[in-house]
Amino acid sequence: MNWKRWLKYNPYKKLWSLIGGRPWTYISRDFYHKVEYVVIVGFTVLGYYLHTWVSHRDFWVGIGVLTVGFVLGHFFWGKKYIPGQEGK
Numbered sequence: 001m002n003w004k005r006w007l008k009y010n011p012y013k014k015l016w017s018l019i020g021g022r023p024w025t026y027i028s029r030d031f032y033h034k035v036e037y038v039v040i041v042g043f044t045v046l047g048y049y050l051h052t053w054v055s056h057r058d059f060w061v062g063i064g065v066l067t068v069g070f071v072l073g074h075f076f077w078g079k080k081y082i083p084g085q086e087g088k
Helices: 005-007 011-018 024-034 037-049 058-075
Strands: none
Touching: 024 037, 037 058
C-alpha cells in the first residue's frame, strides 16, 4: 500500500488494516466460535474468583442478569454467523 492511499483511509479502517483487515468485532466473533469452550471455562473461573469478593446473592443475581442478556441477545439482536466475514 502506498502512502497517499494510506492517508485517504478513515481512522477506523486504518485500525482494521493493522489488526487483520476486518472489523475487530468480526475477528473476536471468529475467535469465540473457534474456542468457545475455552472462553466459557475462562469466564467461569473468573466468576469463581469474583464470587470470593462479592456476596453469594449478588454473585447469582449477576449470573442471572448475564444469562438473560445472553439469551435475549441471541433471540433479538443476533445475526447469522458467517466464518471469515469481511467488513464493508
